[in-house]
Amino acid sequence: MTDLFPADPPPATDQPAADAPLADRLRPRDLGEVIGQEHLTGAEGPIGRMVAAGRLASLILWGPPGTGKTSIARLLAAATDMRYHAVSAVFSGVADLKKAFAEADRARAAGQRTLLFVDEIHRFNRAQQDGFLPFVESGTVTLVGATTENPSFELNAALLSRAQVLILHRLGADALGRLLDRAEVLEGPLPLTPEARDALIASADGDGRFLLNQAETLYAAQLPAPLDPAALGAFLQRRVAVYDKDRDGHYNLISALHKSLRGSDPQAALYYLARMLTAGEEPLYVLRRITRFAVEDIGLADPQALLQCTAARETYQFLGSPEGELAIVQACLYCATAPKSNAAYAAMKAAWKSARETGSLSPPPSILNAPTKLMKDIGYGRDYAYDHDATDGFSGADYWPEGMERQEFYRPVERGFERQVKERLAWWSRRREELQRE
Structure with missing residues (x-):
């Protein structure tokens, strides 16, 4: 049967050009070739079960860059015999979505189901996300959205309730190694020593696309001899850490720092501090969070912790970066190794709750000031016990x-x-009871 409503062809019938980027030429041809996401694509995984049943639910694929979200969406369309249409939230607007829904509606009338893949779906605003709902509910499209951001924060609750969120893992060293194996089958051995090959894998930080792009750069250079790790570092640009200061990575790392401090693990705390600062986080933001930790999780167990943090702020502002960052490191290590107590934090919450519940009660007259004769006459300040005289x-x-x-x-x-x-x-409690008995 002729496809009356052509869309992007699924990869099973779409051969990349010979001069296409290496990452495109190595795209998996079926779900079994997807590397590193077997917990989803395997026979017992949710995607594997859906394909076996021939019934695909709307999905949100959440994972770091270069982990196979786009490939999985295309392969799902091929595996379930669905028409595949892709849009990007970066380049598409309302008009593009209306066109896609109209085409999907006509295709449905002709007996063709449509898988609508939306890359970077979190970039659509709330109103645009709401626009998907009637078409998902009616079955006009099966939505597969891809996002690098936490769907709980970035996607509407109504949309999340109609889609299953699947988490893709960053690719480990073994998975990245298998990707390089495939590249070498196609292009020949990489011009690297075994140690440099391991260094190349480590530099990818779980991103398969980045790894293959770096491999392609090495192939294109036609190097006369294999590079060792030092030569590789000089040849390739250093990969910038994956860290968006206003998005999920930001909150994940600051949470990891806080909990490492609370767990009295100075080594882990220093690691997460380094992760943020080397990725470009504002040093004073990190110090503010460490200062908050000092009053929330240390408090009076070590009153010096707060002083260390305020001194670190003054030192950083005086020295600037990078020298002043050592003061932040000192505050971090001090807090990680200090005795811990959240008693002040718990006391604050309890006192605030009690104040909201009893906020109309007047203090006892004996401890009220009496600046006027009337106030004295009605008992303000009467019988006040001056503690220094006791x-x-x-x-x-x-x-x-x-x-x-x-x-x-x-x-x-x-x-x-x-x-x-x-x-x-x-002691005060015991003394108070004694005085009350006298």
């Missing part, structure tokens, strides 16, 4: 609003300086 400098007076029982928000831990604070609070 034995041990502690009166044990009741400072809570009338009708409200004493609350315990702050509960210091048995670590660091808070151990001393806990002993002090316990």
Whole structure:
């Protein structure tokens, strides 16, 4: 049967040109050739099961660059005998989507199902994402969206509820090695020593497309002798770390830094700090987060932690980058190795909750100022116990609003300086009970 509504041909019938980029010439011809995503494409994986059943649900493919999202979408169309149409959120607008939906509707009337692949789907705004819903619900298209960003943050909840999110893994060294094996079958041995080959794989940071582009550069150079790792580093441009300062990588790494600090692992904390700073993160942003950690997760267990952070800020502002970054490293290491307590943080949350619930209660009259005669006459300041005049400098007076029982928000831990604070609070509590019995 002639295809009345032609679209992009699936790869099984689309031979790349002989002069096409190496990555295109090595695109997998079926799902079994996809490298590194066997948890999805294997017989027991969700994609493998869908293909076996001949029923494809709408999907969101979430993963780093160069992990096979586009290839999987094209192969899914071929495997399920669907018409394949691709748009990019970077280059397409509302008019392109309307055209794609109209063509898919006519194809459906003629008995052809359409797989609509939307690359970088997170770049469509919320209103544009809503535009997919009626066509997905009616079955006009089966949507396969690709994104490098966390769908929870970037895609509408309504769209997510109608699609299954599948996570693609960054390619490990073994998978990247197999990609190079395929390239060498096609183009011949790479001009690299075994150690340089390993270095090339490590430099790809899980991105198969980047790896093949680097391999193609090596082939095109027609080098007279294999390169060692040092020569390879000089020959190829260094790969910039995958890190978007306002997107998912930003939040993932700052979360990893915070939790490494909380877990008292200075080595891991320093690693994530380095990941962010070498990728171009604003140093003072990282220091602000470390300072927040000092008050949230250390608090009075080591009051010096906060001073280390504020001193690091002053030092960084005085020295600038890169010299001032050493002060940030010092603050990071200090916080990672300090005793930990979230007692102040927990006390704040508990006190705020109580204040919202009892915010109309007046403090006891004895601790209210009485600047006027009327206030004195009605009891403001009467019987106030001045603690400095009391034995041990502690009166044990009741400072809570009338009708409200004493609350315990702050509960210091048995670590660091808070151990001393806990002993002090316990003594005050015992002394208060003694005074109340007198």
